[in-house]
Amino acid sequence: MNNNGSGGDVIAALGLTTEMNALGARIAAWLRGCDPEMSEALDWQFRGGSKYFRPLTMFACYRSIMPGPDCGPIPPEVMTAALVVEMMHNMTLVVDDILDRSDTRRGRATMHTKFGELNALMTSGYIVAAGYEQLGGDVLAIRLVSELIKRLGVAECLQWRLRRQVLGVEDWRRIAGEDTGSMFEICACLGDRSGRLRRFGGLLGLLYHGCDDVGDVRGAVALGGGGEADVRDGILTLPAALAIRDPAVGALFTKPEPTDADYANLAAAFAARLPDAEAYLDRIAEEARTEARLFAVDPTPLYALIDQTRGLSR
């Protein structure tokens, strides 16, 4: 799962500064009410510098369906759902960090590194239960959040089962669509409360996932590597899906016990396909723009989300 954020510029441009501050206050209030046994770990996780791109997506979707100065503030049910989405997102980060054996995230120790695996696992369960508690009787939100958690679990298993296989871009699209795509699909549905922007959300998530894949390779290249964690795990990223179309690269990708030289060759092959990956991401961004134009009352906030996301890989 990916973890990048939204910039202050896009928040201000969307006129959502007040709403994002209100969300921050909601998160702080929830943290204050948590069991003291869990407080330190939860504080560590939730005060780690998230930029709340998922809640921002929800608010932008709401604004794009209910535009204009007379639409009023973000309704309480959307604000609460934004809190819950941020909670669920953090739960996935805790679990991901355990599975990936990641020592740091956002430049600080991960929860399991600082508090141990037992605390991290129990805290992730606590977050899920507390999230449903927050939703109260909002049946629509309960149904959507349940869908999200199920799909994220399936996506992680699918991605792991399909590692080190010569698959295509369409397979990458399916995996990414269930992983980050499902998160943003649900954000869109919780924001528009009608499902009208579901497909837009899915495409935005797909774009986010692809930009993260490309950004990893680009960032690693700048550091002399090539998206090394994904390369070593044999994860089907977008650059990988494009590169393994070459049978020689595909053979390296599926090799049972690759050497360091094999990893270096794979990383170089992935980096060589970055222009193709960027072009593919441009097409996804265009699909998302089409969805926004056709199904939003005012697509302007959605265009801003697309532009913000597209910039993540550049």
Added chain:
Amino acid sequence: MSDPSANPLAALSELYMKGLAAFQSAAGSPGGGSSDQSGTQGFNPAAMLPGGTPPEVAAALTDAWRISATSALRYGQALMAVQLRYQAALLHAMSDRANGRAAETLVLADDARAFLREIGDTAEREARRLHMELDQVSEALAQALAQAADPADPAKRSYQVKA
């Protein structure tokens, strides 16, 4: 064909088929092909409704007909665009294989799968668009009838149709 004056549903069905034929004919004629109402000049679906149809209903059904016919045309055009976008690459790859040249099976399969997905996406997107546009007509009709019944009624529908 059943008597339209006795069976409003049959009348609507007949109306739709005639209208679609007129629309397609207009779209295929010189200067046609646009998806707006200009291709339907001279065709008045409301005139084919049974006598006594309330004007609000007639207006809504006329709108619905126009929207449906436009949707059908737009769907055909979108399908054509997808086919044009993929056919060159797919034919080229298949030709390479037939001639024993080094065609990459994975690339061909991926392109074919993308083509199939886009065909499905096109149908699904057009269906959602049609559904949304017809919903707006339906809501507008409900609101118009509610207001016509008694504008001062405090229990009248209070929602606004989304644009």
